[in-house]
Amino acid sequence: MTNIDKRNRLDESPFTYRISKNDTVFIDFNGKVVKTIKGKEAEKILTKIKSAASEKEVQLILAKITGNFKRGNERI
Secondary structure, three states: OOOOOOOOOOOOOEEEEOOOOOOOOOEEEEOOOOOOOOHHHHHHHHHHHHOOOOHHHHHHHHHHHOOOOOOOOOOO
């Protein structure tokens, strides 16, 4: 896993997720929603998160799900 996060950005835990009552998953990056997932895809993601061995693995899963959304011009 050391080659995946070379700049150690996932150690800061920038990603969080929330689950609503109707099993919709909201993925946040630094407190802002960047992706909303529903249905079977949400169920798959939740099983991956529950089977993760560490917090860094959870962060990696969430980062992969959101994709490459940062281009350097975002205002945070």
